[in-house]
Amino acid sequence: MEAPIYWPSVFFFLFAGLACAFALAVVISPNIVRMAFYLVLSLASTAGLFFLAGADFVGAMQIMIYVGGTLVLLVFGVMLTSQDRFISMKTSTFDLGVTGVVGGCFFLLLWYSALSVPGWRGLSIEQATAAESQLQPTATQLGMGLLGVRVDAPDHSGYLLVFEIISVHLLVVLIGAAYLARARRRKTLAVE
Amino acid sequence: MTPYLLASSLTEPVGVRHFLVVGAFLFICGVVCMATKRNALGILMGIELVLNGANLNFIAFGSPYLRQASESIGLDGQLMSLFVIVLAAAEAAVALAIALNFYNSFNTIDVDRADQLQG
Numbered sequence: 029m030e031a032p033i034y035w036p037s038v039f040f041f042l043f044a045g046l047a048c049a050f051a052l053a054v055v056i057s058p059n060i061v062r063m064a065f066y067l068v069l070s071l072a073s074t075a076g077l078f079f080l081a082g083a084d085f086v087g088a089m090q091i092m093i094y095v096g097g098t099l100v101l102l103v104f105g106v107m108l109t110s111q112d113r114f115i116s117m118k119t120s121t122f123d124l125g126v127t128g129v130v131g132g133c134f135f136l137l138l139w140y141s142a143l144s145v146p147g148w149r150g151l152s153i154e155q156a157t158a159a160e161s162q163l164q165p166t167a168t169q170l171g172m173g174l175l176g177v178r179v180d181a182p183d184h185s186g187y188l189l190v191f192e193i194i195s196v197h198l199l200v201v202l203i204g205a206a207y208l209a210r211a212r213r214r215k216t217l218a219v220e
Numbered sequence: 221m222t223p224y225l226l227a228s229s230l231t232e233p234v235g236v237r238h239f240l241v242v243g244a245f246l247f248i249c250g251v252v253c254m255a256t257k258r259n260a261l262g263i264l265m266g267i268e269l270v271l272n273g274a275n276l277n278f279i280a281f282g283s284p285y286l287r288q289a290s291e292s293i294g295l296d297g298q299l300m301s302l303f304v305i306v307l308a309a310a311e312a313a314v315a316l317a318i319a320l321n322f323y324n325s326f327n328t329i330d331v332d333r334a335d336q337l338q339g
Contacts (some may be wrong), residue, residue, distance in 0.1 A: 031231035036285075040234045044242045051249040051269055060259050067265050074246070074272055081239065081283035086298050086305075090275075093305050098268065098312045105261050105316045109329045117330065119256045127255045131248045138244035142237045147291060150235030159285050166298060173299055180295050187299055194306055201310040208317035 034153060036080055043076035059116045064103050071095050085167040236287055239280030246273030260319040260331050264312060271308045275301040 050070035054063050071094050078087035142148065151159065169180045176186030246269050253266030280286055282297020323329050 033230050034232055037230055037232065037234050040238065041230070044238070048242060048245045048249075051246050054265060054269065055249050055253045055256070060261060063262060063265055067268060070246075070269070071272060074276060077239065077242065077276060078279050081279045082285050083279045083283065083298050083301070086275075086279060086301050089302060089305055093309055094268075094272075098309045101309075101312050101316055102261060102264060102268075105264075105319060108320060109261065109323045114259060114329045117258045117262075119258060123256050127252045131252045134251075135244055135248045138248075139241050142240035142244065145237070147287065148236040148240065149287075150233040150238070151285070151287060153232060155288070156233040156285060159289065162284075166295065169295055170298060170302070173295055174302075178295070184294070184296065190303065194303060198306065198310055201314055205313040205317040208314070209320050 034156075036156075040077065040080050043073045043080065046070075047073035047077065058118050060106055061110070061115065064099065064106055067102075068095055068099050071099065082163070082166070084165055085170050234286065236280050236283075239276055239283075239286065243273040243276040243280070246270075246276065258330050258332055260322065260329050261316075263331065264315050264319070267311070267315075268308060271304055275304050278304070 047070050050066045050073065053066040054070060057063050057066060072091060075087045075090040075095070078084075078090055150156070169178075172179045172186075174187050174191045176188030178184045178186055250266045250269030250271075250273060253269060254263050255266075257263050257266065278297040278301040280297075282293050282295065282300075284292055284294075286292070319329065322334060326333060
């Protein structure tokens with residue numbers, strides 16, 4: 029008897045394939061503008077994987093902060109430095125081959141170790157359906173956790189201190205970045 | 221232990237290991253990107269890919285749908301990945317400022333030309 033198709037798995041393989049293919053395209057493409065575009069698509073597909081794993085808030089943040097913020101920043105960087113000779117910079121085939129082989133070996137190692145732990149196999153269909161029936165949005169729990177109160181697991185500690193440190197860190201970093209990138213009179217430091 | 225992933229996988233739920241393989245692939249792509257690109261912004265994109273792969277692993281280990289809820293690390297994984305996203309934004313801002321500074325002073329974005337500190 030043919031078992032029915034479990035649709036979340038189908039979508040998992042769809043998004044996983046898209047994310048991996050575009051990540052590979054980022055590595056292979058020599059053109060920096062196309063690399064930025066492929067990176068946008070790869071990160072957006074990863075957001076789809078986050079949604080499939082039940083992390084709705086983090087998936088939305090991935091799209092808003094990563095794709096909408098960080099990558100727009102990168103694209104601005106590309107535009108500000110896009111002289112003709114920097115648009116397309118080829119790496120030597122030898123370098124690409126060596127790192128490809130080393131990376132491929134490392135990937136096979138990680139693949140094998142990911143498959144070798146029995147506890148990391150999937151749930152059965154019954155268990156998965158039972159887990160889905162208890163589906164609840166995570167935004168409230170995450171917000172409470174950031175404020176130091178864990179409503180989901182009362183014996184775990186909250187993250188108020190981390191939240192504060194990261195806020196101050198962001199402030200410092202943004203001031204520092206604005207200071208570093210400020211417009212200044214052109215120094216003729218041409219080391220040619 | 222099934223040696224490959226796709227065996228009858230469309231009819232049963234995926235597990236943590238599927239997410240880990242995808243995360244590993246993103247990580248390797250990022251590392252290769254960092255090692256081979258000559259454009260400083262290309263290296264930044266590699267870093268983003270690496271962080272994204274790590275994020276995917278955090279989410280997978282924290283998900284209640286991929287293995288028994290008693291074994292998963294729960295909401296901690298999602299909180300960690302939120303922190304990673306914020307830190308990645310901060311890192312991109314600073315690294316981009318440094319890259320622009322480098323471009324302004326040396327009139328190139330090729331990291332192979334950044335050899336002034338070489339002894």
